[in-house]
Amino acid sequence: MLLRSQYPVMQCQRRANTGGGLFRPILVPSAVRSSKALTATAMAAHQLRRQPAAERKLRTCMARATVDGDGNKAYMPRTTPTDRVLSIWRKVDAVCFDVDCTITLNDSLDLLAEFMGVKEQVAALTSRAMDGSLSLEQALEERLALIACSPADIKRFITAHPPASRLAPGIRELISALQARGVAIYLISGGFRELTLPIASYLGIPKSNVFANRMNWQWDDESGEPTRLVGFDMSEPTAHNQGKPQAIARIRHRNPYNTVVMIGDGITDLEAVQSTGGADLFIGYGGVVERPAVAAEAEWYVYDYRTLVDALARYKVAMIGSGAWACAAVRMIAQNTVRQNPPGGEGAGAGGQVPDPADEFAEEVRMWVYEENYQGRKLTEVINETHENPKYFPGFSLGPNVLAVPSIEAAAEGADLLVFCAPHQFMHGICKQLMGKVKPGAAAISLTKGMRVRPEGPQLISQMVRRYLGIDCAVLMGANIATDIGREQLSEAVIGYDNLDHAERFKKLFQRPYFRVSLLPDPVGAEMCGTLKNIVALGAGMVDGLGLGPNSKATIIRQGLVEMRAFSRALYPSVRDDTFLAGCGVGDLVATCYGGRNRLVAEEWTRGQLAGQPRTFEELESTLLRGQKLQGVLTSNEVQEILRVRRWEQQYPLFTTINRIINGFLPPKFVVDYEVGSQLQISSPGGIESGAESGPEDVLTPAPHPPASLKRSNNNNNNNSMSRADRYPSSASSSTSSASPVSSPSPAGGMGPSSSAASSSR
Numbered sequence: 001m002l003l004r005s006q007y008p009v010m011q012c013q014r015r016a017n018t019g020g021g022l023f024r025p026i027l028v029p030s031a032v033r034s035s036k037a038l039t040a041t042a043m044a045a046h047q048l049r050r051q052p053a054a055e056r057k058l059r060t061c062m063a064r065a066t067v068d069g070d071g072n073k074a075y076m077p078r079t080t081p082t083d084r085v086l087s088i089w090r091k092v093d094a095v096c097f098d099v100d101c102t103i104t105l106n107d108s109l110d111l112l113a114e115f116m117g118v119k120e121q122v123a124a125l126t127s128r129a130m131d132g133s134l135s136l137e138q139a140l141e142e143r144l145a146l147i148a149c150s151p152a153d154i155k156r157f158i159t160a161h162p163p164a165s166r167l168a169p170g171i172r173e174l175i176s177a178l179q180a181r182g183v184a185i186y187l188i189s190g191g192f193r194e195l196t197l198p199i200a201s202y203l204g205i206p207k208s209n210v211f212a213n214r215m216n217w218q219w220d221d222e223s224g225e226p227t228r229l230v231g232f233d234m235s236e237p238t239a240h241n242q243g244k245p246q247a248i249a250r251i252r253h254r255n256p257y258n259t260v261v262m263i264g265d266g267i268t269d270l271e272a273v274q275s276t277g278g279a280d281l282f283i284g285y286g287g288v289v290e291r292p293a294v295a296a297e298a299e300w301y302v303y304d305y306r307t308l309v310d311a312l313a314r315y316k317v318a319m320i321g322s323g324a325w326a327c328a329a330v331r332m333i334a335q336n337t338v339r340q341n342p343p344g345g346e347g348a349g350a351g352g353q354v355p356d357p358a359d360e361f362a363e364e365v366r367m368w369v370y371e372e373n374y375q376g377r378k379l380t381e382v383i384n385e386t387h388e389n390p391k392y393f394p395g396f397s398l399g400p401n402v403l404a405v406p407s408i409e410a411a412a413e414g415a416d417l418l419v420f421c422a423p424h425q426f427m428h429g430i431c432k433q434l435m436g437k438v439k440p441g442a443a444a445i446s447l448t449k450g451m452r453v454r455p456e457g458p459q460l461i462s463q464m465v466r467r468y469l470g471i472d473c474a475v476l477m478g479a480n481i482a483t484d485i486g487r488e489q490l491s492e493a494v495i496g497y498d499n500l501d502h503a504e505r506f507k508k509l510f511q512r513p514y515f516r517v518s519l520l521p522d523p524v525g526a527e528m529c530g531t532l533k534n535i536v537a538l539g540a541g542m543v544d545g546l547g548l549g550p551n552s553k554a555t556i557i558r559q560g561l562v563e564m565r566a567f568s569r570a571l572y573p574s575v576r577d578d579t580f581l582a583g584c585g586v587g588d589l590v591a592t593c594y595g596g597r598n599r600l601v602a603e604e605w606t607r608g609q610l611a612g613q614p615r616t617f618e619e620l621e622s623t624l625l626r627g628q629k630l631q632g633v634l635t636s637n638e639v640q641e642i643l644r645v646r647r648w649e650q651q652y653p654l655f656t657t658i659n660r661i662i663n664g665f666l667p668p669k670f671v672v673d674y675e676v677g678s679q680l681q682i683s684s685p686g687g688i689e690s691g692a693e694s695g696p697e698d699v700l701t702p703a704p705h706p707p708a709s710l711k712r713s714n715n716n717n718n719n720n721s722m723s724r725a726d727r728y729p730s731s732a733s734s735s736t737s738s739a740s741p742v743s744s745p746s747p748a749g750g751m752g753p754s755s756s757a758a759s760s761s762r
Ligand SMILES: NC(=O)C1=CN([C@@H]2O[C@H](COP(=O)(O)OP(=O)(O)OC[C@H]3O[C@@H](n4cnc5c(N)ncnc54)[C@H](O)[C@@H]3O)[C@@H](O)[C@H]2O)C=CC1
Pocket: 321, 322, 323, 324, 325, 326, 327, 369, 370, 392, 421, 422, 423, 424, 426, 447, 448, 449, 450, 480, 481, 482, 483, 627, 628, 629, 630, 631
């Protein structure tokens, strides 16, 4: 059992916890407490004399726990930050650094003293000041008196000890990483401006961000030149105890910073969190000198600045998917996450620092690859060796920082940002596999174009991710033909978002000079656009296959846009009109209708039909697209199921006609006669299933109200009492229509069960 008398530190701790939770228990047996030395502790008490009584008591008590008489550490520096500490560090607006033994490897005044030949005497005073056994004012005065240098001595000293030769390891990279994030850097030194400004200038820190003491000089009456050091200006805040928090209070008064962090090695730095207006967090640095009283009390104590760089908000990114678009997208991501300034490398840090936006993201990007054999080898191995995906995105380097991973769980593990870009028919399986395995609080974005049809109604891919993984999911949609983006041709995309913070982070992740990203607070509208334009692109391909010109294609595109908007708003009334004029709307529609895979395959399919040499879409997918996946045919079937169940078919004449054509109920020429094509009485293609993931149990409930924006045809009743058999005829004989198919459709290659249902009806 622990007795209070045995563990006084714990008692102090309990009191401390009521005052803001800055301290954690350190158990120190009485043997240690009663030990002889504790020098640093006693001296620290002197330094703390100006603090409020309760705080002073606590800190003295805590400090007692720091060193035993033999110099052994009886404290445990907090080298692992708490969540609170980490969160402050990651959102810091301004960082104030002490200079001597924090930025530099040595104390400037000690080095100057050595230069002036009074090293030992001055070092003893410095040490007493840092440990708190001597007041700052007194220590400074006594040291200056011993040094007694001239301005010329200072110039010679700086030449002999240039800033680059004096920096603590990793400080340049830390400052550079902070600057790249837009964090303001300040130097608050108990030393002198004359010695600090060259260091500030070397690190790219403006003079106005330097707080330090000023030397007073004796001036020569005749020459008007300063000649001899005669003390220092006591009016600077840094000339006194509690000067650092005062400097921070001034900084805060002048700038609207929410979060300020102080980093330093000494007791005076530790003070900077103690007063109102001081820093929100003190981080102790022990890489040059470890001061027990500071190490014991710092909320976070580090020995290596790399720790702080690594702990800065570094979002780990995972790409789920590895097809053409996934590869083009991961290539852009990798370009944004790769470090421009490798730590310590040429061009890093120093006055000419290049801000590195990549600091916000972890450099390595994991990409889940659906494993398959590629020319006798595992595709993941080939990708990791060549940095290229030769099957789905040949000819483009993905970047050395992309790691292909065959396990989806391993790819997603620990990721803060998840990018989904798999063909939509696989997304349900992917989500189920990742359930409970993604980092809580992670943010996702879907680049997938498509939807799922379930008994309750349609489900967009972003909705599926949100539902199964319990995380926010934005969408990135636009005219984004993968190979053109690989060639770095100008493209634009929108991020449809609910969570603006996440959207802005994703924008930074994707934005490239050739890839313009804008934000749109209509995620559903954007995703509906990306999904539906694939149906219209099939129609555009048919126009091309029929050998018709741009007028005809423009008609299909225009009507397609009208139906895309009407259908999106009928399902989701909150969808915005202007979304259809954005890059994800008309932009993507035009690009896909001219240069997409859906268009290409539909053109070939149409040619085959006209030539009497029909080929299925599946055949064309594997020959023309070499394993890439077509989305338009599945999406057409999925959308048609919604139209059919809700009795909206004739209000969407182009969608309906295209679906009838691809399922073999109408010849391709009807694409330009879509009004007629949708009105004709034909055998129903039967129960359409939503691609690989759906089954016959996917029953849609008819909507009680049809969309008002579209005119209903006379023969379209609004009967809500449709039976299950009506919705899912097991064959064409259970068609909702009694009429026979118009014309004699050529054998058609639909995809999935719907096409076989269509075939059996003929
Ligand atoms: N390719 C493009 O230019 C664009 C594509 N998109 C959309 O991006 C999404 C993904 O398309 P892409 O990256 O182009 O893929 P893709 O069509 O080029 O490649 C197919 C991908 O599916 C994977 N796959 C095959 N069988 C699988 C299975 N059983 N489970 C999971 N994955 C399997 C393959 O490994 C391959 O990575 C689609 O929704 C597409 O509409 C959006 C914009 C542009």
